[in-house]
Amino acid sequence: MSGRKALRQISFWVLAVLASVLLSGCGSEYVVLNPKGPVAETQYNLIVISTILCAIIIIPVFVITAFIVYRYRDTKDNKAPYKPQWAHNTALEVIWWTIPVIIIAILGYFTARDTYALVESPNKEVKPITIQVTSLDWKWMFTYPEQNIATVNYLEIPAGVPVQFRLSADGPMNSFWVPELGGQIYAMSGMATKMYLQADKPGEYEGLGANFTGKDFAHMQFKVIAKPQAEFDQWVKEAKSSNNPVMTKQDYEELRKPGTSDVKTYSAFPKGLFEEIVMKYSHGHDGNMSQEQPAGEQKSDQKAEGSASEAHQMPGMDMSQMPGMDMSK
Template sequence: MSGGKMLRQFHFWVLAALATVLLSGCGSDYLVLNPKGPVAETQYNLIIISVILCAIIIVPVLALTAFIVYRYRDTPENKAPYKPNWAHNTTLEVIWWGIPVIIIAILGYFTVRDTYALKENPNKEVKPMTIQVTALDWKWMFTYPDQNIATVNYLEIPAGVPVHFQVSAEAPMNSFWVPELGGQIYAMSGMATELYLQADKPGEFAGFSANFSGEGFAHMQFKVVAKPQNEFDQWVKQVKGTTPEMTKQDYEELKKPGVMKEEKMYSAFPEGLFEEIVQRYSHGHDMNHVMHPEEAATTKETEQGSDMSQMPGMDHSKMNH
């Protein structure tokens, strides 16, 4: 074996050993592939389906590539026939175009199905609670409109209850992400995006900022704690009884750029704070369908009923009965 070839093999094994040692520090749990709720479970299944479907194409292609490179390598002892003339084969054309088209169609079906399903409450039997999320520089603020409490860099939710997150930002565009509970959703100034998440069982989960937003981006992390409903209710009572109220001045201090590693809790917050943040940069866009989905649905049904009643030829007396 030549010295150059031995050196290349040595480099390869050294790099392989280094990769093994360094990657072993990542731990046994990969958060994205460790679903702890129905939303994350649906997304996990979609990932697995996508991997399998892609492997049906990629594995044979890589195997054929390796075979062709070896079979037709340019060496003196290789006796593979050399036929540089082009030829058409209908069967092969159908195979290598038909199979990818079928796979893409199957993948598209599952993707569209799950995308629409994930926009809805994952547990129709349980009424969701609402939590408003505001991305600041460089911290996360959570307001609970039903409980009238607020937290910073800390999120507590009841296990087994779907949570309807309304997400916005009073800072550069960001991304709200709790990998073990579901995918990320963007936080944008002047807009309110929405995301449903649910923790099946009590536990602690890591939350992250998944979009680069400046100097303190790496420190925009928060802890998510899921507890049984009775313990969650006790926590709410404790917050309301032992912490100060958030004033407008407190919020003005919070939104100033700066890293905040500690957690904060408030027994109340200014009424309509989240709506005010969204409307401040919305430039007239209607966000009612996100911030008040039930009212928006009722309004839509009323408008549709009004449109139908005005259609020519419609028997209005029957509609009234």
């Protein structure tokens, strides 16, 4: 087989693989690359920048590799010189060390900038709402401390309003993810991690648990429905109506038992429930419960916060302030 024919065959298979990967998405969108909010948009831009910077190294390496394989192939008609003796080349050393260092420095700058920016609310001009997220076996519970309502396996939010999620788990560690609105963040027992998300426009978005937690973890999916503020307020009123039950401690104990669950809405829930869940596994340490509490929650949480403040806070327990743990990145 001639060298040119072999090269053509290699090129054909490379293009075939690329086409199969790229065209497999036709007819549907790559949700991670389809941002619907400012957090997801920032992360999307970081993905693009990272891809370009990595391509500056990867593409030349692939091209040079293909050239070397072709140029120095073992065939009878190949006249490429064989030079087993190598000598140090200062210019080449400078090039192949300087370029990667510069690229890593640029990538590090953009990564650090966006990571710290995403810790804060994406819209400082609009007051965020707070939603507490609890990962259970195998379901998601959402409590709205300012509205005093709770839902299971679905979530409604106002469009154009930042949402501060505070996450914990009453069971195995999980990862909360709404791909079109932002990246993942862990929900861990004994800790309250934090992330901001925002939907720019009304719509319905897919949410899921992105961490393996047992046999029914695949059922930990939920809908995020973004509505205009007026429609969201109307939904809150309907949720608080007598048609929906009030969650009691006994109801929660039943809910937390391993098993799947249908969509549920509760017109009220026990005050301080989320704080109790966090403190249950915190072993006497403050799991970052005293920071950024909603105004309506402060009085009801004084007892829980007081017991936490008496204990020594371990360095690093505030996982929401650690850029490396913020999966919205």
